[in-house]
Amino acid sequence: MATAPSLPLDAESLRRDFPILATRIHGDKPLVYLDNAATTQRPRQVIQTLVDAYENRYANVHRGIHWLSEQSTDLYEEARESVRRFINAERRHEVIFTTGCTASINLVARSWGDQNVRAGDEILLTIMEHHSNIVPWQQLAQRTGCRIRFAPIDSQGRLQVEQFEALLNERTRLVALAAVSNVLGTINPVESLIAAAHRAGAVVLVDAAQSVPHEPTDVRRWDADFVAFSGHKMLGPSGVGILYGRERLLEAMPPFLGGGSMIRRVTVDGFEPGDLPARFEAGTPPIVPALGLTSAIEYLESVGLEKIHRYEQLLAERAHELLEAEGDIRFLGPPPEFKAGIVSFTVDGIHAHDVAQVLDRQGVAIRAGHHCAMPLHKQLGVVASNRASFYFYNTLEEVELLAAGLRELKRVFRRR
Ligand SMILES: Cc1ncc(COP(=O)(O)O)c(C=O)c1O
Structure with a gap:
């Protein structure tokens, strides 16, 4: 299987096995599914x-x-x-x-x-x-x-x-x-x-x-x-x-x-x-x-669990870089080298549900809430957070769409 240089796997080709990932929503925007910690999608084979x-x-x-x-x-x-x-x-x-x-x-x-x-x-x-x-x-x-x-x-x-x-x-x-x-x-x-x-x-x-x-x-x-x-x-x-x-x-x-x-x-x-x-x-x-x-x-x-792990860490690393550059973001959790493909964060002054809603309008599906971990959120001093969670079929372009969605969020909220 051809793999882009330096990437452990070819997500573009693998995602063709997942019919649902070709879905387009809200005026023909590609569905960017970043809620994999809640549940993943299924390939045709399954x-x-x-x-x-x-x-x-x-x-x-x-x-x-x-x-x-x-x-x-x-x-x-x-x-x-x-x-x-x-x-x-x-x-x-x-x-x-x-x-x-x-x-x-x-x-x-x-x-x-x-x-x-x-x-x-x-x-x-x-x-x-x-x-x-x-x-x-x-x-x-x-x-x-x-x-x-x-x-x-x-x-x-x-x-x-x-x-x-x-x-x-x-x-x-x-x-x-x-x-x-x-x-x-x-x-x-x-x-x-x-x-x-x-x-x-x-x-x-x-x-x-x-x-x-x-x-x-x-x-x-x-x-x-x-x-x-x-x-x-x-x-x-x-x-x-x-x-x-x-x-x-x-x-x-x-x-x-x-x-x-x-x-x-x-x-x-x-x-x-x-x-x-x-x-x-x-x-x-x-x-x-x-x-x-x-x-x-x-x-x-057949994809390889080692490769999946390395690839998802790359996605998390890229998400940290891009989101950090957007500013006003507080990450919940350690730097990417200590974590799996799960990136949770809060956006200063904007409620997690608003964040998820604006992103959804851009086609980007992330989670908002306490993610069934209320004691942890209490400890972190936040009521709710957002979570982008990756799987091997997500791409670096999708991480960029997540960051673009956050840019749009700030534009919407600054206008108010
Ligand atoms: C760490 C962890 N434990 C347990 C569960 C519960 O899994 P299920 O709802 O499939 O029983 C989840 C689901 O999100 C989870 O993330």
């Missing part, structure tokens, strides 16, 4: 997999002995294998299909949490967590009386590692942290944080919603106990997510949801749970979304 599954391969899994059900079951289990390989898990049954990252974290909070956490125990989070990695632990605290603590960030939006380590103690049962912040873009040193947590005897859950889609993942190198992420943030369909869990921990956990498929035996007196991974997949699972996720993984592997 869409075709979904159509093919419904047209030719669809039946319920693990239930029938008829041909179609066997086909569907085989493909569903192959999807599990492709996720296992993608994150380098040791065993296929350590990969649990859920409905999304939020569901995966809730599963751990309900199942592992209720079994292992007591009043007086502590759960350590970071202040940069998404609500999905805060509220399930607060609910656990309501049920058990455990205490939630938050590791702080420095003025650049980077985790204060010494303070994080100082908060670890013999009462810390669990550490739950984002690999990459969905607001700051900060890349956390997951491997060393996990090692520190393990030295303190804590179990670690990594919220990898913003990292798995953008860089190579190796859950064994991390030595993570649990890892949660979503399919829709990595070219896959919505409605499918992953919980990776270390076999030893999953084996000891009670099922969270009860119903079909998760049992070995049911009598009028009770039930015996099934084996992994079925024990945590009660009811009809996200069959077709899981097949779509396999196709998304194949696509990402």
Whole structure:
């Protein structure tokens, strides 16, 4: 594939696989989609997999002995294998299909949490967590009386590692942290944080919603106990997510949801749970979304996760340069070399919603609000911010359109 000099990948050619990216809006302006941290778009290959599954391969899994059900079951289990390989898990049954990252974290909070956490125990989070990695632990605290603590960030939006380590103690049962912040873009040193947590005897859950889609993942190198992420943030369909869990921990956990498929035996007196991974997949699972996720993984592997990571950092770097030149911008988060392709900012004197609205009129889609991270925004002293988040199909020209949109914003507001 031809690549422009010095760029790790050819976004112009890749984006031709994404029909929605050719959309034109508001008087024939090209749609500039910079809301990829919320959800990404899908290439034709993934869409075709979904159509093919419904047209030719669809039946319920693990239930029938008829041909179609066997086909569907085989493909569903192959999807599990492709996720296992993608994150380098040791065993296929350590990969649990859920409905999304939020569901995966809730599963751990309900199942592992209720079994292992007591009043007086502590759960350590970071202040940069998404609500999905805060509220399930607060609910656990309501049920058990455990205490939630938050590791702080420095003025650049980077985790204060010494303070994080100082908060670890013999009462810390669990550490739950984002690999990459969905607001700051900060890349956390997951491997060393996990090692520190393990030295303190804590179990670690990594919220990898913003990292798995953008860089190579190796859950064994991390030595993570649990890892949660979503399919829709990595070219896959919505409605499918992953919980990776270390076999030893999953084996000891009670099922969270009860119903079909998760049992070995049911009598009028009770039930015996099934084996992994079925024990945590009660009811009809996200069959077709899981097949779509396999196709998304194949696509990402064909582009190359290392290249994606390097390319998105270049986009973030360029965005910093151009936005800085516009003036009146405050960046939330560290300089580009410490972050992923997420650039959040505020514009002096202009509300985040106004910023997003004016940009939308230019065809540029960015996020405005608290991005499901209210404690972080409180800490930063802002009510709302804007976020441009990139994927490998975004181009340097689109970054320039973002900057041009901000120029237009100032023109509009100065005229008032
Ligand atoms: C860091 C992080 N964690 C968790 C989530 C929740 O993901 P989902 O809504 O797919 O469950 C998100 C979504 O934005 C996120 O960015």
